[in-house]
Amino acid sequence: MPSLPPALPFLAGALLLPFLPRRVRSAAFLVFPVLAFLQLVALQPGTSVDLPFLGQELVVLRVDRLSLAFGYVFALMSFIGGVYGYHLKDAKQQVATLLYVGCSAGVVFAGDLLTLIIFWEVMAVSSSYLIWARGTLDSFHAAVRYLLVHITGGSVLLGGILVYSWSTGSLTFGHIDPSVGGWLILVGFAINAAVPPLHPWLPDAYPQGTITGSVFMSAFTTKTAVYALARGFAGWDILIWAGVMMALYGVVYAVLENDIRGILSYSIISQIGYMVAAIGIGTEIAINAATAHAFAHILYKGLLFMGAGSVLYATGHSKLTALGGLWRKMPLVLGLYMVGAVAISGFPLFSGFVSKSMVIFAAEEARLPWVAILLYVASIGTFLHTGLRLPYFTWGTKDSGLEPRPLPRNMYVGMGLAAAACTIIGIAPGLLYNRLPYPVEFHPYTVPHLVSTMQLLLFATLGFYLLLGLLKSQATISMDTDWFYRRLRPAAFLVGVSVPSHLFGAVEKLSLQGARALISFGANPVRFLRTLPPWSGVHGPVEKDTSEYDPDSYRLPVGVAATALILFFSALFLWSLG
């Protein structure tokens, strides 16, 4: 097989899908991830493909073990998501999804920053459609906000790339050293990685997306950003503390959140925190850990979003205050959700156990005990909100009286595939470890690790049980940093739109009045001066002359004089020619 970018099957699919008959579209959707997977298997690390474009050599394909690891999980997750969304008969959403996934794969295999930003921008636009397509007023507003934030982020990134390539003379996307351009690029990446305070687009948009759309979005946008950070910013100290802060920040909001997909959204921020912290540590084991955690996270977070989406599909509700007692009516969804929940919480035999512990181990090895301790706290928080609070108030407690409608069978199959993947990685971590960027010297299944994990999780359950009364959900939303562009919107509108537009209006009016005055002055200066108020001081001698001024009385003499002048200068001109 020739060395083609793994983005190609997805992008070709996005072009092809609308022309296929409606009946086969969902099945065809599944073909493209498979093709991409086969393409990935054929690619050798070290391969690079250049494409001349506008006098630049664009590296559209650069393969190494880091990009391959992300490529594999992208192909896997898009297949699972395609199965989950098999019942969907909406070509527009399917095309947007393929475009979005394809561009994510494009970013991961882009060897230069120009290729990267092109894919980066298309990702933002195509994913915003997955929110828009929900068709409610709230989702419409959320999609517009999402798009505006990502366009702003893309502009910062583009600015950074221009400054960076101007100062270094190279567009190659490799490790980036601190500089103005480097910092701008970091901010651009950090917006997509949802690093607070640049994160509020995520919990704003993902609960508003379509059921299948949010499953895809939870996997791709933040993880391409994690890849980009790992590629460019490994070892930047600021990321260690940004990551730890993220991990804890997400926990607080997830504990307060009422919407089940909102809880999972804040949980993404918390989990990305582990990856960002590991990237900040920057050692080989830390980059391995960030990659492994991204890989595992895509699968279990996809599963959790599928579970929450199934509840929304079946009941029409996504707020904990409206849900409850569904365990009798949706037991299978509960079981599959709990596989994702124990995986994200890091229970032994599930994927989180073999990836999250690697991040903490990397922090311990790098002599950063506080990072390790705070990440332990965040992992307890994860178990608390995603593993206990969400399922307890959705499937447990008293019956809400909701009558869920049956789910399409493909939704169960999609969740089953994701659950299987989470379990297989947990049981046979070698399958994942062999695909990491560097050789792995880490053994998760040791007695102390198993015992300490079980103590942490079980005693956290005791804490949950003791303070259960406090955790009851309330019908509220929590202020976040989107306050600045949502609550301040009227003020921003006033400063940014109303004031300038009134100002422009006033200037326009003034200049029109000025022009009108000039016309009237030119047509009849004496009458014009007489209309001015006395204090203007122009009346002087004119004031005594009360006779009506007739412009025609001056036309003949002025006209004759002007004609004479024109004739004189014409004669002068002709004479000079001769």
Place this chain on the structure above:
Amino acid sequence: MLRSWKIALITGLIISVVAEFTLPMEHHGVQYWWMSVPAFFAAFGLVSCLLIIVTSKWLGRAWLQRSEDYYAQLRPPEDTGALPQDEDEEENNHA
């Protein structure tokens, strides 16, 4: 139902602590003081969980939590239902 869950949890709590004192606990990698404190992770798990709940709830009540229509309150009054079709914004139309 709830009773059997309680019994399972208590059994698990006991086993996890007892295991620490009966199984060989050989740590790999860098050693920190907390790794040798008996039942450290049990206490840490419980205290962290309680702290997370209390802190989050306190932050929520004192500061973060708002009514669900907190942002919707600011929408113009006519903007209440259907998706916007092709409506021009009146505010900035001075022509």
